[in-house]
Amino acid sequence: MYEVFLTDDEPFILEGLRDALDWSSFELEIVGTAENGRSALEKLREMRADILITDISMPVMNGLELIREARSIYRDLHVIILSGFNDFDYLKQGMRLGIENYLLKPINLHELKATLEGIIEKLDSRIKGSQDWLQEDIGVLRDNIVNRWLRGEIGPGELHERAEMLGLDLDKEWIQVALGEGSFHKEDLRLELHRLAERDGLGIPFTDRDGTAGVVMFPEHPEQGEKIVRELLDLLHSALPGEDIRISIGDVVSGEEQAGHSYEQAKKAMEFAFIHPKLELLEYVSLANHLLSADKSLSLDWSDYAKLLAAKETDRMHAKIDEDFARLAEAPGMTPSRLQNAALELILHLKLELGAIKKTTETELIREDTARRVMGAETLGAMTAIVKEIGEIAVDSLVSDTKSPVIGQILAKIHENCAEELSLKSLSAKYNIHPVYLGRLFQKETGDSFSEYLNRFRIERAKELLGNPALKVNEIARMVGYWEMGYFYKQFKKHVGVSPTEYKSLLQA
Known part of the structure; x- marks a missing residue:
């Protein structure tokens, strides 16, 4: 119910206003009255009012002065002026003060009702807007705290103080970070992932600084995390039919101080979608183990490429790519698909190494069509040319770090x-x-x-x-x-x- 304050130096006007309308039917309540501006101002300092209905011509303090002073107390106060004078100067001054309406006495009740209904609509919108802003502010605060926590930018004392303020319970034994990405409607996926996380109590939803939606999960035991994520994938598919959805997860860690480790693994796991585009669940540990075994069987030394990238040696990197893939092509049991996988894994390693050197998430190195180009290359030379092109882009990215x-x-x-x-x-x-x-x-x-x-x-x-x-x-x-x-x-x-x-x-x- 909104609160109304009436001011007029004529007592019969005040009494008439009280009786003229069924104020409660408008969800309005008259909380006070006064017979001059000074008295009204003193009362308004002690009570809340959403709507002020005031005469202009009053002793001690007139209506215009009252409006100016009252607005210093309640900035969003809605005002209706009553006047027995059809004076354009009064009207002009009132308009400058942002009044809702200037009603002449005797008051037209239909016009008064219409004005009140308009004010109520504005007040309802303001409350809804305030609630929306509050939720948005809480989300911004939560994202800020969670990102600082996962990146090791906040001490334990401040973390717990902020978490308690936001109602976040971090006192859990096991922690696992999950990140989600979609192919088309990324904002829809982010909103749905956050909604499900909050509805089902899966953990703390957040958006990281790269705009990726995530959840800090708290499984009851290390084996439960994967089960939770697979159930979450099923729910997301039901809510967003037709969307290509993938979730990457880091390892389950013990204690809040290790949460950043799980987040870092989840970020790295998401990169493997480049090699495994059909995988919906990307688990860093299993993917990393697979990559290590692939390294050994394919005999590519990733550390050599890391050194060449850091040294910005484009020509030597090109020669190394030609040499390695010519050797792999002659290896017993080698197949085109294994060569393609080796090329894709080398590109991924270059991307990760470039990100580590520049201390940023490098997105330009791998485009949406990179995997398709590698898989569609008709000859070994065409495939290695693509890999060399990407290696050159990586080196150029380091060389061009000097600003234009x-x-x-x-x-x-x-x-x-x-x-x-x-x-x-x-x-x-x-x-x-x-x-x-x-x-x-x-x-x-x-x-x-x-x-x-x-x-x-x-x-x-x-x-x-x-x-x-x-x-x-x-x-x-x-x-x-x-x-x-x-x-x-x-x-x-x-x-x-x-x-x-x-x-x-x-x-x-």
Whole structure:
């Protein structure tokens, strides 16, 4: 039920308003009345009101002054003005104050009812929106904490404090991380995986920093994890028919401090989908063991390729590929499928090694058609040419880590003037580059989209400034380029896990 406050210097008007409507039928309750603006303001400081209905012309404090002062208490207060004067100047001032309606006395009850119904609709939408935002904020906080935990970026004390605040129970003996991917409707898969995890109590759902949906599971014993995941796969297939779904899992580990190990294995296991595209469940331990046995039987020395990649030796890598595959082709019992598997595994090793060197998830090395191209090669030369092409791309990726001059200038501008209004559109005009191309170039060279990089840099700068007790939070927001406080708070929570105000308090504790 929403609360209404009435103000008018005529007692019979107040009494008439009370009796004119069945307020409860609108889910409204009159919580107070006053006969002048000053009295109304004093009462509003002590009670909550969603709707203020006020006269304009009153002694002590008029209606317009009351609205201004009351809005400093309740920013979202909805106001209806009553007046016996059809004065355009009053109406204009009221409109500037964001009133819902300006009703002339004697009051038209149909118009009053319609205005109230409109306000109620807005209030209902606001509550629903607040609930949606709350759920979104909780999800952002949860993802932040879980990602920091799995990446070893948070100490046990802070982890337990944050987990308790979010209602996350980490006091479990066994932990296993599962990650899910789909072929087409990835967002649908993420939402469904999270829904099932919460509904069936499978563990803590989260989205990692690469956008992959996951669940931190807590099996009762080490053998239970695979059974849970297979049941989860069946549920996902039922909910998303036609979707190619795969889940990768790390090993079951003991204790929260080992959770990151299981997550790292699950991430690596997902890479094996490149070699085994038909597998729905990718278990890191079994896949890694298979790879080790394949290494021995196929006699490819992956460490040699790792050294050549790190040394950026393209020509020597090409020669090594030609030499190894010519030898494999002559080996007893060799088949085309085994040669193709060797090529795919070498490509996967290059991808994993490149990611380890650059400390990032390298996605450009393997495209969606890479496996098809290797499997469809009609000759040994055509297949090795594809492998050499990918090896060269890997080396070039390391060589080109030095930023292009344009990207270097843009990064310098962000670092020196992050408070300015910066966008790909304005920067593309400045450097005479198409904004789409500039965005792709920026992401290729930094690993982040322009907006992601800019927001992260601004938040890091804000964290530094929050250590200065002389600066207010709203001042700091503007100093780093945020003019909308709501957006600043949302971005800060997303990257840091707490609000700017909470972070400032922690620094000053």
